[in-house]
Amino acid sequence: MNREEARERATALVDQMTVEEMASQLKFDAPAIERLGIPEYNWWNEGLHGVARAGTATVFPQAIGLGATFDPELLQQIGDAVSTEARAKYNEAVREEDRDIYKGLTIWSPNVNLFRDPRWGRGHETYGEDPYLISRLGVSFIKGLQGDGEYLKTAACAKHFAVHSGPEEMRHYFDAKASMKDMWETYLPAFEACVKEGQVEAVMGAYNRTNGEPCCAHSYLMDEVLRGKWEFQGHYVSDCWAVRDFHEQHKVTARPEESVKLALEKGCDVNCGCTYERVMAAYEEGILPLEHIRRSAIRLFTTRFLLGMFDETEYDKIPFEKVECKEHLALAGKAAAESVVLLKNDGILPLRKENLKTVGVIGPNANSRKALMGNYHGTASRYVTVLEGIQDYVGDDVRVLYSAGSHLFLDREEPLAKADDRLSEARIVARHSDLVVLCLGLDETLEGEEGDTGNAYASGDKKDLMLPPSQMKLLQTVADTGVPYIVCMMAGSAMDLNEAADSASAILQTWYPGALGGKVIADILFGEISPSGKLPITLYRDLEGMPAFTDYSMEGRTYRFLKKQPLYPFGYGLTYGDTCVTELRQKETVNFTDIMREGVTVIVRAANRGKMETEDVIQIYAHVEGTENEVMHPKLAAFKRVRLKPGEEKTFELFLPADTFATIDQNGEKCFDGTGACIYAGFGGPDPRTRELTNRENKCIMV
Numbered sequence: 001m002n003r004e005e006a007r008e009r010a011t012a013l014v015d016q017m018t019v020e021e022m023a024s025q026l027k028f029d030a031p032a033i034e035r036l037g038i039p040e041y042n043w044w045n046e047g048l049h050g051v052a053r054a055g056t057a058t059v060f061p062q063a064i065g066l067g068a069t070f071d072p073e074l075l076q077q078i079g080d081a082v083s084t085e086a087r088a089k090y091n092e093a094v095r096e097e098d099r100d101i102y103k104g105l106t107i108w109s110p111n112v113n114l115f116r117d118p119r120w121g122r123g124h125e126t127y128g129e130d131p132y133l134i135s136r137l138g139v140s141f142i143k144g145l146q147g148d149g150e151y152l153k154t155a156a157c158a159k160h161f162a163v164h165s166g167p168e169e170m171r172h173y174f175d176a177k178a179s180m181k182d183m184w185e186t187y188l189p190a191f192e193a194c195v196k197e198g199q200v201e202a203v204m205g206a207y208n209r210t211n212g213e214p215c216c217a218h219s220y221l222m223d224e225v226l227r228g229k230w231e232f233q234g235h236y237v238s239d240c241w242a243v244r245d246f247h248e249q250h251k252v253t254a255r256p257e258e259s260v261k262l263a264l265e266k267g268c269d270v271n272c273g274c275t276y277e278r279v280m281a282a283y284e285e286g287i288l289p290l291e292h293i294r295r296s297a298i299r300l301f302t303t304r305f306l307l308g309m310f311d312e313t314e315y316d317k318i319p320f321e322k323v324e325c326k327e328h329l330a331l332a333g334k335a336a337a338e339s340v341v342l343l344k345n346d347g348i349l350p351l352r353k354e355n356l357k358t359v360g361v362i363g364p365n366a367n368s369r370k371a372l373m374g375n376y377h378g379t380a381s382r383y384v385t386v387l388e389g390i391q392d393y394v395g396d397d398v399r400v401l402y403s404a405g406s407h408l409f410l411d412r413e414e415p416l417a418k419a420d421d422r423l424s425e426a427r428i429v430a431r432h433s434d435l436v437v438l439c440l441g442l443d444e445t446l447e448g449e450e451g452d453t454g455n456a457y458a459s460g461d462k463k464d465l466m467l468p469p470s471q472m473k474l475l476q477t478v479a480d481t482g483v484p485y486i487v488c489m490m491a492g493s494a495m496d497l498n499e500a501a502d503s504a505s506a507i508l509q510t511w512y513p514g515a516l517g518g519k520v521i522a523d524i525l526f527g528e529i530s531p532s533g534k535l536p537i538t539l540y541r542d543l544e545g546m547p548a549f550t551d552y553s554m555e556g557r558t559y560r561f562l563k564k565q566p567l568y569p570f571g572y573g574l575t576y577g578d579t580c581v582t583e584l585r586q587k588e589t590v591n592f593t594d595i596m597r598e599g600v601t602v603i604v605r606a607a608n609r610g611k612m613e614t615e616d617v618i619q620i621y622a623h624v625e626g627t628e629n630e631v632m633h634p635k636l637a638a639f640k641r642v643r644l645k646p647g648e649e650k651t652f653e654l655f656l657p658a659d660t661f662a663t664i665d666q667n668g669e670k671c672f673d674g675t676g677a678c679i680y681a682g683f684g685g686p687d688p689r690t691r692e693l694t695n696r697e698n699k700c701i702m703v
Contacts, residue, residue, distance in 0.1 A: 062374025067127035067536035079144020121460030124492020128536025159204035180668030350527025360433030380515030389518030578610030626675030
């Protein structure tokens with residue numbers, strides 16, 4: 001069904017409603033209108049990395065881990081799997097007349113905000129710190145969710161529009177101030193791609209204000225940009241209870257009726273929250289025109305018709321057996337394998353069972369299910385922790401000793417014990433082991449959304465990059481034993497890895513790898529799989545010199561604006577192979593004027609000179625020359641995941657579109673004012689720290 005037909009049917013249906021009936025449909029928990037054959041519908045469902053909060057579903061790696069895959073095709077497959085499971089669950093729920101929250105077809109994902117500051121607690125819901133990477137993965141995930149059938153398979157939602165990345169504890173009253181250059185260079189590109197390329201059906205506004213206006217009633221963002229420049233045709237949803245913040249927190253209105261008027265006037269169609277219960281009061285008072293109510297109702301029913309809710313569709317027969325099916329579990333395993341980033345390896349990896357008698361597995365995340373999941377997750381029917389994965393892999397061939405070593409963040413495991421009550425056990429386990437796998441990090445109780453799941457620090461943000469003191473002591477204790485140790489950092493953000501970088505034999509950044517992630521991590525540790533993930537964020541040495549968390553300028557943040565060397569840079573990640581780029585050239589020699597009009601295709605020749613087959617990610621970066629608008633460092637412009645056998649050398653083509661060579665001026669305008677560009681190709685970025693870590697120089701050409 002095309003949008004025009006759906007809109008015509010929606011208009012005809014809405015025009016049969018009373019004003020009160022129209023108003024009732026603008027709440028996230030829209031009631032039935034029995035006389036018109038309209039069942040109740042709850043708009044709120046989540047699918048960030050699997051259908052969430054509605055019982056059993058495949059739990060894929062958390063979004064930041066999916067960002068580390070640098071694999072748009074995989075993201076589309078995952079989106080398709082999520083929508084298949086959402087349809088399967090919806091079909092059965094409807095048969096049961098269960099139309100509760102988290103059981104509908106409007107999926108409030110993906111989160112395409114930019115992870116600009118490592119302190120932000122919700123950064124692990126995103127795909128990282130680079131606008132281009134986020135846009136490629138976000139568009140692919142949306143296409144997977146929405147499908148390419150006659151009807152929408154599910155309706156995706158790009159959130160949180162638009163300048164939103166903490167602080168969580170201030171979000172209900174905070175005003176994020178961003179320059180027009182930063183807006184159009186950094187904060188808006190992913191949303192633009194989701195709307196114009198992904199044809200995303202919904203956009204969610206953020207809690208905060210941006211440059212003075214609340215994001216769920218924003219003249220510039222919603223009117224001029226979203227519906228104006230980008231010609232967005234779908235519906236707009238508020239973040240949950242964000243409209244209430246207009247009068248209670250932001251103080252841009254005085255009372256709920258004024259907040260309702262402002263939100264609907266600016267085009268916020270559905271309210272997640274309670275404030276739209278006052279729509280009729282605002283209408284009867286005469287401050288809210290009927291046309292605003294009608295317009296939003298038509299938009300919402302257009303989406304419901306596009307989803308085929310009033311028709312028979314090709315998705316109605318998707319069986320419940322598709323939920324957490326064998327194919328989806330295999331896909332989740334593939335995603336976990338591609339997401340793990342090998343940061344350091346002194347040669348200890350991959351491990352060999354025949355060389356080991358005893359392995360110590362230590363750490364509060366070693367046997368933690370929470371450390372597998374991230375937030376906004378479903379419920380798996382089976383979990384495999386890192387400890388269990390290693391135990392299953394080695395079987396009876398290797399003895400596995402275990403100690404939690406510490407509480408995740410408290411100073412003791414047992415309330416009646418003295419502080420650090422598990423440290424001596426960790427030391428004992430280490431001394432009795434040939435090597436230690438040390439599983440540290442966070443989980444959703446330490447980094448997440450404000451108020452979400454009762455997280456330990458209330459806001460969900462981090463104060464700094466340090467592990468909780470209990471884990472810092474554990475790390476130092478294990479290091480002091482002198483036993484070789486491998487760190488598995490299970491966290492969704494940059495943590496302080498300085499001690500591990502100095503003394504650990506290897507470091508794996510595993511993120512939150514999904515329900516069966518422990519099996520994949522064991523397979524990587526023992527060489528069944530070569531790690532191939534790349535950092536979608538910068539792992540900083542410390543926060544020295546970084547602007548205040550509340551400062552939304554990009555200066556000093558992310559790989560493009562960083563003024564000092566990171567510990568581990570964006571785009572970095574080792575494998576068990578030995579990959580390198582041996583050649584970079586234009587496919588056809590084109591002058592720069594034509595490139596700025598039509599883009600350019602480059603030829604990259606890559607080789608694996610190692611002894612193990614591996615996947616890796618070719619990365620192309622570009623830096624425009626001859627313009628004052630260009631920023632400090634080259635930007636990611638194209639990437640391609642490739643597989644290379646030992647000794648194999650292959651040629652690949654990558655296309656850089658014309659916009660690669662645009663810069664953004666201080667007014668936020670796109671300019672093609674450069675005189676040339678440097679194009680770099682490698683398996684990491686063209687920065688000094690990557691060169692130092694890999695002993696590889698990126699190939700470079702001037703165009």
